[in-house]
Structures are given as C-alpha cells and as structure tokens.
Amino acid sequence: MTLIIVIVVVALLVLWVISVQNKLVKSDEICNNALKQINVQQVSRYDALQALIKLTREYASYEADTLQKVVEARKITSSPSPTVAEINANEQALTEIASRLIAVAEAYPDLKANQNYQDAMQSIKQYEENVRLARMTFNDTVTRYNQQVRVFPASVIAGMLGFGKRDYLAEDVTKKDYPVI
Numbered sequence: 001m002t003l004i005i006v007i008v009v010v011a012l013l014v015l016w017v018i019s020v021q022n023k024l025v026k027s028d029e030i031c032n033n034a035l036k037q038i039n040v041q042q043v044s045r046y047d048a049l050q051a052l053i054k055l056t057r058e059y060a061s062y063e064a065d066t067l068q069k070v071v072e073a074r075k076i077t078s079s080p081s082p083t084v085a086e087i088n089a090n091e092q093a094l095t096e097i098a099s100r101l102i103a104v105a106e107a108y109p110d111l112k113a114n115q116n117y118q119d120a121m122q123s124i125k126q127y128e129e130n131v132r133l134a135r136m137t138f139n140d141t142v143t144r145y146n147q148q149v150r151v152f153p154a155s156v157i158a159g160m161l162g163f164g165k166r167d168y169l170a171e172d173v174t175k176k177d178y179p180v181i
Contacts, residue, residue, distance in 0.1 A: 020157045027145040031166055032081070034138035038169075039082040041134050042090045045127035046076050049097050052120045056104055056111060067100055084167045091131070098124065135169050142166045 053067045076090040105112045105121075112118075146165050149158040158164075 017157055020154045021161055024145075024148060024154075024158055024161065024163045027141070027148055028163065031138070031141045031145050034134065034141045035082055035084070035087060036080075038087050038131060038134040038138055039078060039090070041127055041130040042076055042087070042094060043078045045094055045124060045131060046090075046097075048120060048124045048127055049094065049101065052101055052117070052124065055114070055116055055120060056101065056108075067097065067104065084169055088170050139168050142168055 056067065057065075076093055077086045079086060082090075105117065148154055149163050149165055
C-alpha cells in the first residue's frame with residue numbers, strides 16, 4: 001500500500017513538472033514570436049525609408065547620397081532570431097534615419113508637397129505605430145513569462161530546465177523629442 005502511494009505521488013510530481021515545463025516553453029515561444037514581430041515591422045519601416053530616400057534623390061541628390069550613407073552605416077538586422085539588443089539598436093538606427101529624412105524634407109518644400117512623399121511618410125507613420133504596438137505586446141508577454149519563471153515552486157523547475165528571466169525592451173527616451181511624421 002505504501003508503495004502505491006509513493007508511486008502515485010511520484011507520478012503526480014512528474015506530471016506537474018511536465019505541465020510546468022510545457023507552460024514555460026509556450027510562454028518562451030510567445031516571447032520569441034513577439035520579438036520577431038517587432039523585427040518584421042522594423043524591416044518594413046526600413047524598406048519604406050529606403051523608398052523615401054530614392055524619392056528624395058529626385059529632389060536633392062547630395063542629401064539623398066548622405067542619407068544612403070547613413071542607412072548603410074546603420075544597417076538593421078533581420079535576424080531570424082533577433083535579440084532585445086538588436087531590436088533596440090534597430091530602433092535607434094531607424095529613428096536617426098527618419099529624423100534626417102524629415103530635416104531634408106523641411107529644406108525642400110516641393111518634396112514635402114509631393115504626393116508620393118506624403119504617401120511614403122504616411123506608411124512610415126503606420127509602421128511606427130505597428131512597432132510601438134508590437135513592443136508593448138512583447139513587454140507584456142515578457143512580464144507574463146517572467147512571472148512564471150520567478151514564482152515558487154515553478155521557479156525551481158524553471159531554474160533546473162534552464163528557463164531564465166528575459167529582458168524587456170528599453171524605452172526610447174529620445175522618442176519624446178522625436179519629430180511628428
């Protein structure tokens with residue numbers, strides 16, 4: 001009888017460990033997916049900025065060439081498994097490129113009045129919003145994941161299985177001064 005009780009307790013414990021591990025894996029995958037979604041939106045915004053640089057070239061080749069050099073120096077990563085650091089670096093690069101484009105457009109009223117320019121700026125604005133929402137989603141999923149990893153007794157299992165606390169995306173304090181597109 002004692003043997004049966006021990007076997008049942010061990011079986012329940014094993015089932016609980018498997019359940020905790022499955023929840024952690026699901027949460028980790030949701031975090032990875034949320035991070036990849038940010039990267040997808042950043043790459044799309046990068047492509048829109050590239051199109052805007054080509055349009056700028058029609059109005060001011062010197063400024064467009066300067067912008068192109070900035071873009072090449074600040075290549076964003078489209079890694080299949082981006083890290084939080086890569087996403088933050090991408091965001092800084094994209095902000096710098098967009099700021100320079102806006103400054104160029106201010107110097108050329110004809111460019112600002114061009115319908116293609118206005119359409120491109122509108123799409124960039126939409127990508128900005130998509131990135132902002134994706135960043136919020138990522139930080140929310142990381143919060144839920146970190147709670148699962150840190151709450152006892154699941155934290156014991158998480159530690160044994162190599163699940164650690166994840167980093168949040170940093171708030172971009174320069175965005176407060178970012179020009180409105």
